[in-house]
Amino acid sequence: MSDSLSKRKQYREAKEETRKVLKHARFEDTQEVSLPKKRFYRQRAHSNPFSDHKLEYPKSPDSMDWSKYYPGFVDSETGKLDRQVEIADIGCGFGGLLVDLAPHFPDSLILGMEIRVQVTQYVEDRIIALRLQHKDTNKYQNISVIRANAMKFLPNFFHKGQLSKMFFCFPDPHFKQRKHKARIITTTLLSEYAYVLREGGVVYTITDVKDLHEWMVSHLDEHPLFERLSKEWEDQDPCVAIMRESTEEGKKVARNNGDKFVACYRRVAA
Amino acid sequence: MKHPFQKVLLNEKGDLLFASAGQKLFVFQRRENWQLTDSWLDTVDQNYALIKEYEARTRKFEQESVAGDRKPPKVPTPGPGAPPKLCYIRDIHLSRNEKYLILTTDTDKAVVVFELNDGSLRQIKRQPLPKRPCAVSTSLDDSTVVVGDKFGDVYCIDMLSAEIKDEKDMVPVLGHVSMLTGVLNVSDGAGNELVVTTDRDEHIRLSRFPQSYIIEKWLFEHEEFVASIVAPRWCRDRVLVSGGGDPFLCSWRWQEGVLADKLDLSAAVEPYLTEEHLVPSRFQNDAGDLKEFTVSQLLELPSQNRLVVLFDKMSAFLVVSVAEDGKLGLERTVAVASPVICGAASAQSLVLSVRGAENCLLEYTLDSWTSVELREVYGCNDVEWDEKGDLFASFSVNQLRKRSEH
Numbered sequence: 173m174s175d176s177l178s179k180r181k182q183y184r185e186a187k188e189e190t191r192k193v194l195k196h197a198r199f200e201d202t203q204e205v206s207l208p209k210k211r212f213y214r215q216r217a218h219s220n221p222f223s224d225h226k227l228e229y230p231k232s233p234d235s236m237d238w239s240k241y242y243p244g245f246v247d248s249e250t251g252k253l254d255r256q257v258e259i260a261d262i263g264c265g266f267g268g269l270l271v272d273l274a275p276h277f278p279d280s281l282i283l284g285m286e287i288r289v290q291v292t293q294y295v296e297d298r299i300i301a302l303r304l305q306h307k308d309t310n311k312y313q314n315i316s317v318i319r320a321n322a323m324k325f326l327p328n329f330f331h332k333g334q335l336s337k338m339f340f341c342f343p344d345p346h347f348k349q350r351k352h353k354a355r356i357i358t359t360t361l362l363s364e365y366a367y368v369l370r371e372g373g374v375v376y377t378i379t380d381v382k383d384l385h386e387w388m389v390s391h392l393d394e395h396p397l398f399e400r401l402s403k404e405w406e407d408q409d410p411c412v413a414i415m416r417e418s419t420e421e422g423k424k425v426a427r428n429n430g431d432k433f434v435a436c437y438r439r440v441a442a
Numbered sequence: 443m444k445h446p447f448q449k450v451l452l453n454e455k456g457d458l459l460f461a462s463a464g465q466k467l468f469v470f471q472r473r474e475n476w477q478l479t480d481s482w483l484d485t486v487d488q489n490y491a492l493i494k495e496y497e498a499r500t501r502k503f504e505q506e507s508v509a510g511d512r513k514p515p516k517v518p519t520p521g522p523g524a525p526p527k528l529c530y531i532r533d534i535h536l537s538r539n540e541k542y543l544i545l546t547t548d549t550d551k552a553v554v555v556f557e558l559n560d561g562s563l564r565q566i567k568r569q570p571l572p573k574r575p576c577a578v579s580t581s582l583d584d585s586t587v588v589v590g591d592k593f594g595d596v597y598c599i600d601m602l603s604a605e606i607k608d609e610k611d612m613v614p615v616l617g618h619v620s621m622l623t624g625v626l627n628v629s630d631g632a633g634n635e636l637v638v639t640t641d642r643d644e645h646i647r648l649s650r651f652p653q654s655y656i657i658e659k660w661l662f663e664h665e666e667f668v669a670s671i672v673a674p675r676w677c678r679d680r681v682l683v684s685g686g687g688d689p690f691l692c693s694w695r696w697q698e699g700v701l702a703d704k705l706d707l708s709a710a711v712e713p714y715l716t717e718e719h720l721v722p723s724r725f726q727n728d729a730g731d732l733k734e735f736t737v738s739q740l741l742e743l744p745s746q747n748r749l750v751v752l753f754d755k756m757s758a759f760l761v762v763s764v765a766e767d768g769k770l771g772l773e774r775t776v777a778v779a780s781p782v783i784c785g786a787a788s789a790q791s792l793v794l795s796v797r798g799a800e801n802c803l804l805e806y807t808l809d810s811w812t813s814v815e816l817r818e819v820y821g822c823n824d825v826e827w828d829e830k831g832d833l834f835a836s837f838s839v840n841q842l843r844k845r846s847e848h
Contacts, residue, residue: 221619224844231644232662323619324643327660353593353617360595360617363649367657396655442656 183212184290187297205304210266213294218344219287221323221354229325236329242281244303244313257281257330260368261339262322262356265420267295269341270315271302272418276410277314280336284317285329292319323356326364333370337411340388342421345381357388359395366397369439374401377435378415380425385433398437406436444820445827447795447803448837449784451534456788458561460543461795461803462531463825467545470819471561478822479561486549488527492518528836535578542566542601544587546575553578553589555601569599572609577625581651582635588615588651590622596639598652616654618645623686623842624671627651630697631679638682638696640668642842646684648696659699663692667842670740674764676747681768683749685737687843691751693768702768707751707760710775711735714758718781725845736840741787746808748773750792754840755781759794761811776811778804783837797834 187208219225230236238253239246247254259277261269264284273282286292295317302312320329343356352358357377365375375398377388392398406412416422416432425432447461459470465484470476487493499515520527529548536543543556543563552570556563577590580601587599595614620641627637636658637651646661646668666687673682681702682694693702719733726732739752743761751760757778763771780798787793792806793816803816827833835841 231665232660234662321619327645327647327657328662332657332659353595353619358617359655360614361619363616363655363657366655396653442653 180212183209184293187212187293191293191296191300205301207301208294208297210294213266213290215288215290221287221321221356225287225321227319227321227325229320229328231328233327233329233331233334238281241283241316241318242313244310245281253281255279255281256334257283258335259283259337259339260285260322260330260335261341263287263340263343264295264317265291265341267298267315267317268419268422269339269415270295270317271298271312272414273411274312274315276414278311280314282315284315285320285322286317287319287321289319292317323361326368330368332367333373335369336373338365338369338373338375339411339415340375340377341415341419342379342425343377343384345379345384347383352387355384355387357391359391362391362395362398366395366439371439371441373439374411375437375439376411376415377437378419378422379433380421380430382431382433385435389435392435392437397440397442399440401436401438406434409436412436443827444823445825445833446783446797447820447823448530449532449534450786450793450795450803451536452786452788452791452793453536453540454789456790458558459786459793459819460534460536461819461823462534462545463823464827465529465531465547465549466825467531467534467563468819468822469561469563470822476816476819478819480563482556482563482565484529484531484547484549486547486552488529488549489518489520490550492520530836532576533578535580537580537584537601538582539584542580542584544578544580544601546578546589548574551575551591553587553599555587555599566602567604567606569606570609571597572612577622577639579625579627579637581627582629586652588625588627588637590625590639592621594618594620594622594641596622596625596637596654615652616647616649618643618647620645621842623668626671626673626682628673628682628696629679638671638673640671640684640686642667642844644668646671646682646694659696661692661694661696661699661701663701663704664688667844669737669839669842672740672742672749674742674747674749675744677764677766677768680766681764683740683764683768683770685740685751687734687736687840689735691737691740691762691770693764693770695768703770705762705770705772707735707737707772710760710772711753711756711758714753714756714775714777716755716757718755722845734840734843736843738839739785741785741792743787743792743808745789750785750787752782752785752794754838755834757781759785774811776806778813781834783834 258280259282261284270284346354445463449462451460457472467482469480471479533546550570551574554568555566573591573593575589579588590596595617618641620643624640635651639647644664648658650656669686671684682696685691689708691705695702715733721732736754738754741750749762761773780796783795785794794804804813806813
């Protein structure tokens with residue numbers, strides 16, 4: 173095993189310890205905290221959404237305990253959250269979008285869902301660090317991340333009509349024809365997204381792969397419960413701007429002068 | 443050795459019995475006693491997929507290549523170590539009006555529809571699917587076959603038109619990202635039709651039909667895969683009962699989306715657990731005595747307002763009452779001489795295919811729960827089984843259990 177690998181392992185083990193202590197606690201003492209280093213959390217970009225990962229997911233939305241994810245929003249009397257998660261970033265990757273959305277929607281709870289273990293841990297550590305750094309102002313209490321297979325278990329997390337926004341930023345393109353069912357936007361999965369989205373809620377998609385963009389557009393167009401939002405709408409929507417600029421993939425594409433294709437859809441009444 | 447019947451089905455009246463062994467389907471009619479009236483053999487080559495691929499390649503080769511610049515594609519043959527292909531008729535299903543019989547094949551992954559006429563079969567259509575079909579229902583008006591596949595997609599097939607679609611042009615009407623284990627069309631009693639789909643990830647989903655992109659609700663309580671779901675007709679469109687990898691049955695007042703009752707079966711089946719029910723060694727406890735059981739089939743007994751509960755590899759079955767409000771009650775446990783493979787029920791009787799020294803069929807009288815062997819039926823079975831390995835394992839639903847380590 174190479175040196176760098178074992179160094180990664182050591183780093184991650186140390187972080188694991190802090191995570192255990194800090195994840196769900198409010199912070200009292202004033203220790204210096206630094207943001208986690210991304211290079212220690214790299215993981216291959218693909219994950220098989222069909223395999224039986226050892227995932228933790230609630231039996232039903234009612235049995236989900238959100239209090240440890242958003243300790244800043246726990247009602248001291250009931251011990252439960254005073255509001256529900258409203259915005260979901262599906263496949264949130266390294267959490268760039270979450271972090272940038274947080275100050276824009278200070279009163280809404282935003283959840284990142286990510287299937288890769290290490291990447292999820294990175295986002296956890298990032299949020300812990302951000303919360304510590306801003307503990308005077310209580311910023312970043314409204315974002316959290318969960319390791320989950322959203323393609324399989326989304327309805328286990330959210331009630332009917334719970335969400336107002338869903339983001340799909342730079343999803344795995346799954347180029348091969350026979351892997352197309354593994355794509356996160358398909359006509360059949362859109363029915364599940366329509367279920368958890370309220371009427372008027374918005375699905376945001378962005379990708380640098382033209383093929384995938386066209387695929388997502390054609391599937392969303394086909395679905396009776398979604399209606400495309402205009403270019404003008406996109407131009408005035410703050411989330412579209414954030415989505416273009418803030419994700420790690422978005423920045424990478426910008427560095428390489430690549431294209432970014434955006435499509436947004438509104439959930440319409442049945 | 444004879445291949446046992448892996449699937450049996452009775453009509454409502456109980457005078458028609460359908461049984462499949464391997465790739466052959468038998469139809470029996472009860473007169474004085476059971477008589478064979480028709481049979482059907484799936485003659486499609488077991489290497490259907492390979493042959494199709496070869497044909498596609500050959501076509502491409504003929505279209506594209508200029509003479510002599512490329513070799514023609516090789517005939518694909520399974521390698522010497524390739525495991526034997528097990529092809530079965532897995533599902534047999536009667537339309538609601540009992541005029542049509544629907545079955546699914548493993549060879550070309552097709553849904554085959556027959557017209558039934560006094561115990562004889564006339565094939566109407568054979569529609570191949572992209573993935574192996576594993577759950578069948580019909581729409582309430584019997585115009586459409588609703589079929590779910592191992593990939594989690596559900597397709598609608600027009601039952602009566604002879605038109606066959608290219609499998610590439612088939613578009614799913616709904617999909618789970620999980621293997622489907624059941625599809626069931628139900629009525630809400632107010633003129634609306636819904637389709638219930640169950641999967642390996644504990645889900646029970648209710649969608650409108652045919653607007654199946656509108657999900658009405660999910661029913662959450664199972665912690666393991668769902669293997670069987672029924673809508674007992676005496677509960678008048680209000681109740682669903684489901685079972686599978688969990689040690690309990692669930693009943694649902696599905697229109698309200700609530701769990702009506704939960705019945706733990708552990709104590710009742712405990713005496714019938716054998717070595718076959720031991721958890722695999724990798725997941726076993728230190729004492730090595732951890733056992734698990736699986737509900738494999740729920741059968742309605744409408745004349746008694748009861749369900750028969752069958753289990754994987756178990757020499758017993760349970761009789762459970764279902765009240766109109768969904769309340770479940772364990773009525774009795776019936777021991778069987780050999781492990782049960784599958785079963786079917788009609789208004790008057792229960793037929794079980796069991797695996798003994800000599801595989802056979804048992805017919806139970808519903809009041810006394812005594813059984814007779816249907817020797818005349820089994821005598822007609824001419825399907826031989828000569829492969830090595832555990833044939834019984836092929837019909838096990840317990841393997842749907844998730845045992846992930848990552």
